[in-house]
Amino acid sequence: MLEIRSLSKSFGGVKATDNVTLDFADGSLTAVIGPNGAGKSTFFNLITGALRPDAGQILLNGVDMAGRSPPEIVRYGIGRAFQVASIFPSLTVEETMLAAVCADQRRASVLHRRFPLAETRDRAEHAMELLGLAGKRNRTAATLSHGDQKLLDIALALVLDPKVLLLDEPTAGMGTEERWRMIDKVKELWETQKITVVFIEHDMDIVFKIAPEIVVLCYGRILATGTPDAIRGNEAVIEAYLGTEHHAGVAI
Amino acid sequence: MLPLDIDALTGCLASSACLVTQTTSGFIIGMLLFLVAVGLTLIFGVLKVVNFSHGAFYMFGAYFAMTAYQFTGSFALAMLCGAAGTALLGLIFERVFMSRVYGSDVLMQLLVCYAFVLIFDDVVRMIWGPEFKSMGMPAAFQVAPLFIAGGVVPPYYLLLIGVALVVAVVLGLGLARTRIGKVIRAAAHNPGMVSALGINTGLIYGGVFALGGMLAGLAGALAAPVRSLTPGMGFSVLIESFIVTVIGGMGSILGALIGAILIGMIRSFGSLGFPLFTEGLMYLFMVIVLVSRPTGLFGKEVA
Amino acid sequence: MTELQAEQAAVVPRIESQSQRSRYRDVLIALVAFAVLAILPMLTGSKALLDFVIRCSAFGLFATSLNLLVGFTGMVSFGHGMFFGLGAYGFGLLMQRTGLPVPVGFVATLVITTLIAAAIGAICVRLKEIYFAFVTLAFQMLIHSTILSWVSLTGGDQGLRGGIPRPAFLGIDLSNHVHLYITSCALLVIGLLLMRQIAQSPFGYTLRMIRDNATRASFIGIDVWRAKLTIFVLAALFASTGGIIMALFVSGAYPEFAYWTISGEGIFINMLGGVTTFLGPMVGTVLLLILNDTVTRLTEYYGIVLGIVILFFAIGLRKGLMDFVVEWYARRRAGTGERG
Numbered sequence: 054m055l056e057i058r059s060l061s062k063s064f065g066g067v068k069a070t071d072n073v074t075l076d077f078a079d080g081s082l083t084a085v086i087g088p089n090g091a092g093k094s095t096f097f098n099l100i101t102g103a104l105r106p107d108a109g110q111i112l113l114n115g116v117d118m119a120g121r122s123p124p125e126i127v128r129y130g131i132g133r134a135f136q137v138a139s140i141f142p143s144l145t146v147e148e149t150m151l152a153a154v155c156a157d158q159r160r161a162s163v164l165h166r167r168f169p170l171a172e173t174r175d176r177a178e179h180a181m182e183l184l185g186l187a188g189k190r191n192r193t194a195a196t197l198s199h200g201d202q203k204l205l206d207i208a209l210a211l212v213l214d215p216k217v218l219l220l221d222e223p224t225a226g227m228g229t230e231e232r233w234r235m236i237d238k239v240k241e242l243w244e245t246q247k248i249t250v251v252f253i254e255h256d257m258d259i260v261f262k263i264a265p266e267i268v269v270l271c272y273g274r275i276l277a278t279g280t281p282d283a284i285r286g287n288e289a290v291i292e293a294y295l296g297t298e299h300h301a302g303v304a305i
Numbered sequence: 306m307l308p309l310d311i312d313a314l315t316g317c318l319a320s321s322a323c324l325v326t327q328t329t330s331g332f333i334i335g336m337l338l339f340l341v342a343v344g345l346t347l348i349f350g351v352l353k354v355v356n357f358s359h360g361a362f363y364m365f366g367a368y369f370a371m372t373a374y375q376f377t378g379s380f381a382l383a384m385l386c387g388a389a390g391t392a393l394l395g396l397i398f399e400r401v402f403m404s405r406v407y408g409s410d411v412l413m414q415l416l417v418c419y420a421f422v423l424i425f426d427d428v429v430r431m432i433w434g435p436e437f438k439s440m441g442m443p444a445a446f447q448v449a450p451l452f453i454a455g456g457v458v459p460p461y462y463l464l465l466i467g468v469a470l471v472v473a474v475v476l477g478l479g480l481a482r483t484r485i486g487k488v489i490r491a492a493a494h495n496p497g498m499v500s501a502l503g504i505n506t507g508l509i510y511g512g513v514f515a516l517g518g519m520l521a522g523l524a525g526a527l528a529a530p531v532r533s534l535t536p537g538m539g540f541s542v543l544i545e546s547f548i549v550t551v552i553g554g555m556g557s558i559l560g561a562l563i564g565a566i567l568i569g570m571i572r573s574f575g576s577l578g579f580p581l582f583t584e585g586l587m588y589l590f591m592v593i594v595l596v597s598r599p600t601g602l603f604g605k606e607v608a
Numbered sequence: 609m610t611e612l613q614a615e616q617a618a619v620v621p622r623i624e625s626q627s628q629r630s631r632y633r634d635v636l637i638a639l640v641a642f643a644v645l646a647i648l649p650m651l652t653g654s655k656a657l658l659d660f661v662i663r664c665s666a667f668g669l670f671a672t673s674l675n676l677l678v679g680f681t682g683m684v685s686f687g688h689g690m691f692f693g694l695g696a697y698g699f700g701l702l703m704q705r706t707g708l709p710v711p712v713g714f715v716a717t718l719v720i721t722t723l724i725a726a727a728i729g730a731i732c733v734r735l736k737e738i739y740f741a742f743v744t745l746a747f748q749m750l751i752h753s754t755i756l757s758w759v760s761l762t763g764g765d766q767g768l769r770g771g772i773p774r775p776a777f778l779g780i781d782l783s784n785h786v787h788l789y790i791t792s793c794a795l796l797v798i799g800l801l802l803m804r805q806i807a808q809s810p811f812g813y814t815l816r817m818i819r820d821n822a823t824r825a826s827f828i829g830i831d832v833w834r835a836k837l838t839i840f841v842l843a844a845l846f847a848s849t850g851g852i853i854m855a856l857f858v859s860g861a862y863p864e865f866a867y868w869t870i871s872g873e874g875i876f877i878n879m880l881g882g883v884t885t886f887l888g889p890m891v892g893t894v895l896l897l898i899l900n901d902t903v904t905r906l907t908e909y910y911g912i913v914l915g916i917v918i919l920f921f922a923i924g925l926r927k928g929l930m931d932f933v934v935e936w937y938a939r940r941r942a943g944t945g946e947r948g
Contacts (some may be wrong), residue, residue: 585753
């Protein structure tokens with residue numbers, strides 16, 4: 054259970070996250086939406102320790118994550134993938150996975166043995182299979198397609214066996230068809246891995262189709278939470294989107 | 306342990322004559338450093354290149370000035386030759402060599418600069434010989450020194466400080482107010498945008514390098530009457546102006562000015578209190594600034 | 609057992625044995641290299657050649673250790689030479705003042721290096737990119753200034769003079785030229801082997817991740833600061849060993865050993881040889897020393913020649929020699945593969 058309690062963060066007077074309180078139940082799939090600058094990425098950065106909250110708590114199964122460093126938070130079980138695929142360009146897919154498992158097994162500073170360690174093998178293999186990257190194991194990450202790099206980024210988070218997986222716009226920069234493939238993959242991972250998944254998404258078609266739970270952020274505050282149907286009919290949400298982005302033609 | 310001479314330092318601080326003399330000499334060191342450092346900082350600000358060969362321009366400025374003075378006997382012409390010659394050198398250096406390594410590794414850029422430090426020093430050795438040279442003080446300045454509050458201040462020093470301050474003001478205003486200044490600042494922030502607007506970035510880069518080279522050359526020319534000339538003379542100046550830019554903040558003109566004066570004072574007063582550890586003091590200061598504020602005193606915080 | 613499980617069970621020992629085999633191969637290459645170097649004095653009476661190899665050992669260890677920082681971790685240190693100087697001065701002073709046996713002096717120097725490197729590293733590795741380069745350079749110059757000004761201990765700009773006592777131990781007499789030569793070769797080979805192990809260990813891959821993307825590394829649970837500090841200290845130890853060899857070779861220590869130019873040369877050697885292969889810096893060392901020796905013999909304008917060579921590498925090849933060779937070889941193989 055991931056519980057956010059009165060989380061706040063401001064940058065020079067601008068409240069990027071303003072007194073946010075939210076629960077993510079174990080095994081839930083939640084989409085975070087909101088107009089540009091709503092504070093979605095800041096929200097993720099606070100949970101994962103990239104930013105230090107000004108106030109509030111981030112409780113993962115009762116343990117407060119607020120103020121801890123990213124490596125620590127990862128070890129408690131919150132994994133993340135980035136909006137722009139964050140990978141290791143010069144390592145191959147397989148090396149990336151093996152090295153990540155090494156880090157997870159606290160073997161990242163082992164000096165007396167050779168890489169890769171045999172005991173990291175199964176987990177790395179499993180993650181590559183899950184994301185469909187096994188066939189590209191010997192490719193260096195830099196040479197992968199944009200979509201595969203996003204998958205590798207997710208694989209990096211997933212290989213650590215997180216309790217909670219945060220995906221910052223998994224479909225960013227993709228064409229329509231590729232988007233649906235990616236989002237099907239995310240849904241499949243959620244169903245098979247039984248983990249809590251929270252993702253940021255701009256494409257409303259995708260959000261309303263696959264997310265059982267939706268959180269709407271606006272100016273750092275929670276505007277609404279609920280099922281797709283509840284959000285669709287929410288006056289405040291329509292107002293926020295029409296008020297700020299109606300010219301972009303977002304259909305709700 | 307480390308040689309300290311606190312008595313000399315406190316003794317000087319108590320005497321107005323010594324205070325004036327040391328402060329003036331601190332300003333001289335600082336102003337020459339500023340002229341070199343401001344070019345370094347400009348080049349870094351606009352081109353994101355740490356011009357490791359910048360000291361060579363200072364050296365060439367001094368040698369050009371000396372030669373021009375020997376031939377013409379005119380101090381003004383000597384200064385002009387020093388500044389204009391190095392400006393041209395800077396332009397050629399940037400257009401022919403540096404422009405080829407912009408896209409690549411920072412280390413490659415440093416290596417090209419390092420190569421030219423070696424080459425320029427040897428070129429000077431070839432043309433002017435390896436021995437110490439001296440330009441001599443122009444007759445116009447061979448007058449009795451001024452006495453201010455009991456301290457000795459040669460008139461030439463006042464000229465030197467004056468020139469540097471004028472350069473600081475002109476540069477500061479030029480960058481802030483003029484159209485060229487705006488283009489240069491825009492190129493520093495977003496080169497792609499500037500070239501998309503149809504402005505020739507190559508011209509700006511070459512121009513900035515020429516300007517930086519000219520200022521370093523001017524510093525060398527101004528220093529020629531009061532310092533001895535030798536191949537490799539640019540090096541210690543480079544290291545010190547490098548410290549200045551790091552302390553002041555890479556890319557900041559005000560930072561270069563303040564940093565240069567600080568280092569000038571440290572050298573001037575430090576040489577009394579810590580005769581052998583004066584350089585060490587500068588490096589210590591640099592470490593402290595870097596650790597507490599990596600981007601320097603006046604540098605922009607990296608987000 | 610399903611077919612897949614059986615396959616995976618077979619894969620595990622294969623991986624382990626592969627990585628084991630690569631270690632045996634490295635040890636074998638090291639032994640052969642050492643044997644060849646050890647036979648050399650019997651084949652030639654040339655003292656100059658042996659001197660050359662000793663200098664290669666000192667600078668090779670230094671340059672390769674710098675590559676652990678620059679090439680493997682992406683930490684461009686402009687002050688790595690301080691540990692070369694520290695090794696030379698530390699060892700020289702210990703031997704002159706305490707009369708310890710050589711191996712004890714060696715280990716004590718490494719202990720001192722560890723402490724100082726840890727203290728300096730703890731301050732430096734917080735900074736990134738060019739600021740890390742600046743602060744390491746500042747520390748280097750600080751140490752250099754200290755050596756110059758602390759005359760009573762270091763001899764100031766005259767350096768540590770009067771020779772370094774080298775009492776014989778275990779039948780090894782380092783004042784004997786051949787013994788010194790063999791010892792230098794042994795230190796070089798062992799040092800390279802250890803650094804190779806670091807580069808190929810799980811920690812070595814942690815370093816590569818930090819180089820590629822330190823932010824991502826911290827988000828898979830790696831303590832980036834700790835890893836950087838660890839490699840900073842480890843690299844300092846090998847640089848210090850290089851300094852010790854140098855001190856033994858010249859029987860003294862001079863301020864130039866701690867001057868920034870040593871760091872500059874280290875960087876240059878790395879660029880010359882190439883940073884993407886493990887042996888690149890070693891190749892660079894040999895190249896630079898040969899260049900040094902021949903050019904200084906032929907002309908007094910050493911700087912111009914060296915400068916032109918550097919320009920050739922920086923603007924012409926745009927990469928180190930070994931990088932160039934490896935890429936050329938890979939291209940050629942790919943070319944024949946397509947035809948075949």
